[in-house]
Amino acid sequence: GDSVTQMEGPVTLSEEACLTINCTYTATGYPSLFWYVQYPGEGLQLLLKATKADDKGSNKGFEATYRKETTSFHLEKGSVQVSDSAVYFCALSDLDSNYQLIWGAGTKLIIKP
Amino acid sequence: GAVVSQHPSWVICKSGTSVKIECRSLDFQATTMFWYRQFPKQSLMLMATSNEGSKATYEQGVEKDKFLINHASLTLSTLTVTSAHPEDSSFYICSALPTSSYEQYFGPGTRLTVT
Numbered sequence: 001g002d003s004v005t006q007m008e009g010p011v012t013l014s015e016e017a018c019l020t021i022n023c024t025y026t027a028t029g030y031p032s033l034f035w036y037v038q039y040p041g042e043g044l045q046l047l048l049k050a051t052k053a054d055d056k057g058s059n060k061g062f063e064a065t066y067r068k069e070t071t072s073f074h075l076e077k078g079s080v081q082v083s084d085s086a087v088y089f090c091a092l093s094d095l096d097s098n099y100q101l102i103w104g105a106g107t108k109l110i111i112k113p
Numbered sequence: 114g115a116v117v118s119q120h121p122s123w124v125i126c127k128s129g130t131s132v133k134i135e136c137r138s139l140d141f142q143a144t145t146m147f148w149y150r151q152f153p154k155q156s157l158m159l160m161a162t163s164n165e166g167s168k169a170t171y172e173q174g175v176e177k178d179k180f181l182i183n184h185a186s187l188t189l190s191t192l193t194v195t196s197a198h199p200e201d202s203s204f205y206i207c208s209a210l211p212t213s214s215y216e217q218y219f220g221p222g223t224r225l226t227v228t
Contacts, residue, residue: 044219100159100162
């Protein structure tokens with residue numbers, strides 16, 4: 001079945017550092033890919049998404065490109081801020097799973113001033 | 114647009130009582146809603162898929178008599194935790210899938226504490 005693997009955390013960076021959180025997936029169909037963010041004490045928010053190969057999702061300075069050849073959807077940001085500290089979840093959904101979201105384990109990001 | 118609300122946002126109840134959590138799609142219709150449970154520092158665990166007008170589909174290991182789900186309309190699904198015990202304490206999150214869409218929209222979650 002479909003699955004999502006993302007790098008384990010926590011990831012600790014200094015403010016203004018570059019960020020990459022790796023995410024790879026396996027799917028039989030053509031999934032849509034998502035990054036969700038959960039700030040401390042809050043609910044899940046969709047950060048960005050991509051629905052087909054080579055699409056780039058972007059939001060709040062974060063980017064991720066749907067790479068079918070490497071089955072990846074890595075999350076990147078050029079300069080992180082303390083306010084980016086949160087847990088980030090990679091996920092996919094497709095018709096084969098009746099659009100249920102298949103989740104990665106989550107990566108906790110800690111940004112130090 | 115595409116706002117999902119949950120009520121209550123947090124609840125404390127005594128062991129043995131039942132608690133109902135509501136999930137509403139405020140500005141769209143959702144044929145399908147999902148209920149998740151999130152343990153501290155862990156990812157979301159799908160509990161059940163709720164389809165309007167039909168019985169919910171529960172994931173393996175989730176007790177359907179313990180976690181009653183009712184999806185009576187295209188904008189409302191409810192999760193009732195019956196005879197709650199301290200081990201049921203958790204963060205419960207719902208999401209709604211708009212009709213003819215592939216993207217789920219999440220509620221803010223409900224923190225349940227059973228004493």
